[in-house]
Amino acid sequence: MIGKPSFRLKKNLSTYNLFQVIFLISAGLPVFLLIKGLRNVNFYSILVWGFSLFLLLYLFVLTLFKDKYLAYTLIIPAVSILFLVSIYPFVYSLRASFFAVSGINLRRTWPFIGLRNYISLFSDSLFWTVLIRTTEYLALAVTIELFAGLAMAILFSKVRRIFLSVFIIPMMIAPIVTGLLWKSMFNLENGFINKLLGYAGFSDVPWLTYKVLPIFSFLPQPYKHLAQNLNMTYGFFSILIPDIWQWTPLVALFLLAGIKSLPEKVFESAQMDGAGAWQTFRYITIPLLKPIITVTILIRMIDVLKVYEPIWAMFRTGIGVRTLNMQLTTYLFRTHDFGKGSALSIVVLLLVSIIITVFHRILYRRKETFHR
Structure with missing residues (x-):
């Protein structure tokens, strides 16, 4: 017969749920502040709040998944940084190579010219x-x-x-x-x-x-x-x-x-x-x-x-x-x-x-x- 869970297991589960609640509140707070003051927030503030949100959500994910998926959750920061510094610039440059992009229209609509740049x-x-x-x-x-x-x-x-x-x-x-x-x-x-x-x-x-x-x-x-x-x-x-x-x-x-x-x-x-x-x-x-x-x-x-x-x-x-x-x-x-x-x-x-x-x-x- 399977016995009842021990007091230590119940304590760990309650602590586990408490961490989830804390991380959810912490992750929701910057979102609320960002939405409330969106008109007065510049790009760098959005960047800081976005990074804080990502960090808190990542910590929440660590508490959400079991040890079985720990190896996958630990590589999330490395994959995210790789995407930001490697994959995204590559996709951006590849897209720009098919358009007529100059200093004049850099922040405007880019005319598509196909392989003309090549x-x-x-x-x-x-x-x-x-x-x-x-x-x-x-x-x-x-x-x-x-x-x-x-x-x-x-x-x-x-x-x-x-x-x-x-x-x-x-x-x-x-x-x-x-x-x-x-x-x-x-x-x-x-x-x-x-x-x-x-x-x-x-x-x-x-x-x-x-x-x-x-x-x-x-x-x-x-x-x-x-x-x-x-x-x-x-x-x-x-x-x-x-x-x-x-x-x-x-x-x-x-x-x-x-x-x-x-x-x-x-x-x-x-x-x-x-x-x-x-x-x-x-x-x-x-x-x-x-x-x-x-x-x-x-x-x-x-x-x-x-x-x-x-x-x-x-x-x-x-x-x-x-x-x-x-x-x-x-x-x-x-x-x-x-x-x-x-x-x-x-x-x-x-x-x-x-x-x-x-x-x-x-x-x-x-x-x-x-x-x-």
């Missing part, structure tokens, strides 16, 4: 120039940082940690400060880099310009123009060097953590079999580090696509060094062509999604091969 974007030669420059910047920055970071990781795995703390200082500096720092060092007249080159017997280098590199200066004019379109200029390498200087230590930290986590027994077995240092590095260290290398490349590719502050600090919105992210802010904040800017943001999002999908498949495939 057609205008892809027919603009400046878009393809910026896309090529971003691709080159991405490939060179990530490749150099990977090899330099791998060399630093191998070096730091054999020396004292105090040297590592010195080399990670650049990644602690704000990107805007990095841009201003390198702009002063690249100064033609009194920059630190040109002074060092002068002491070594070299002439001053016009870093912060769009001049073609000397190796291409002897070419005829059509080829020289092609070299400039392919970003073989001082300005392009002026924005590339600060990124490599600042974020190579981050890559080294990732790879150093991977090297430290590798099993020592594998290297001891290779040494007993007579494998040399190069053979051990090529056939053991690199294959075991491939998952970490893949994740590191993915993180750096996404970061490079988002770069803005150093380039802006050095060149503002200079057309000769403009990347996709810079072009996006130009559409939104200089020309106020929000429809075309939204279309470009969707294109950038698709590019990032393709990169993530490709690297995820590569990583998943390698995991399957490793488990087999």
